[in-house]
Amino acid sequence: MLLQLRTKSVASTVFPAKSEEGILNLLLSDVEEAETRIVKNVQNQTFPEEWSSPNLGKSPLAKLKPFVNDGVLRVGGRFDRANLSYDAKHPMILPGKHRVTEMIILHYHFANGHVGPYQLLGETRQRFWIVNGVSSIRRVLRRCHECKCQNSIVGKQITAPLPAVRVSSDSHQLIYPFAAVGID
Numbered sequence: 001m002l003l004q005l006r007t008k009s010v011a012s013t014v015f016p017a018k019s020e021e022g023i024l025n026l027l028l029s030d031v032e033e034a035e036t037r038i039v040k041n042v043q044n045q046t047f048p049e050e051w052s053s054p055n056l057g058k059s060p061l062a063k064l065k066p067f068v069n070d071g072v073l074r075v076g077g078r079f080d081r082a083n084l085s086y087d088a089k090h091p092m093i094l095p096g097k098h099r100v101t102e103m104i105i106l107h108y109h110f111a112n113g114h115v116g117p118y119q120l121l122g123e124t125r126q127r128f129w130i131v132n133g134v135s136s137i138r139r140v141l142r143r144c145h146e147c148k149c150q151n152s153i154v155g156k157q158i159t160a161p162l163p164a165v166r167v168s169s170d171s172h173q174l175i176y177p178f179a180a181v182g183i184d
């Protein structure tokens, strides 16, 4: 989604490509602004109280010590002095159940070769903090058709019981090799 656009826009800043009308040229700053607006909109919909006053003690987000920076609700955390990017130190908070979150999860899942939930959680946390991350990721990945095909269990047939001639101890029922031979 946006992240794909981000990659394309980086290329377009180096090699600006014109559309047929010659008017559509997205810059990296445009994509970043769009992404920020979408995240703000999602946060405003799902965490209206935390967004307006992030220090609510009763909020389920309280343990994340959230704060608002440029209108975006971010994780507080203890990594201020770490040698990491700002997004990794203070990822943007996203709800577990939201279409935008699902699209971001799928983007990282496809971009990283259909990785499993824990590695995917680590990748997404470089930028986003998904509430109830593991369960949200598992729910989204259950719908990935390619993973379903790769991880599905091969069906096993229930075989029929062996015929009496193969298992009976009765000599009348046993058929020995070459007991019945036909010649044309």
Ligand SMILES: [Zn+2]
Residues within 6 Å of the ligand: 109, 114, 115, 144, 145, 146, 147, 148
């Ligand atoms: Zn997959």
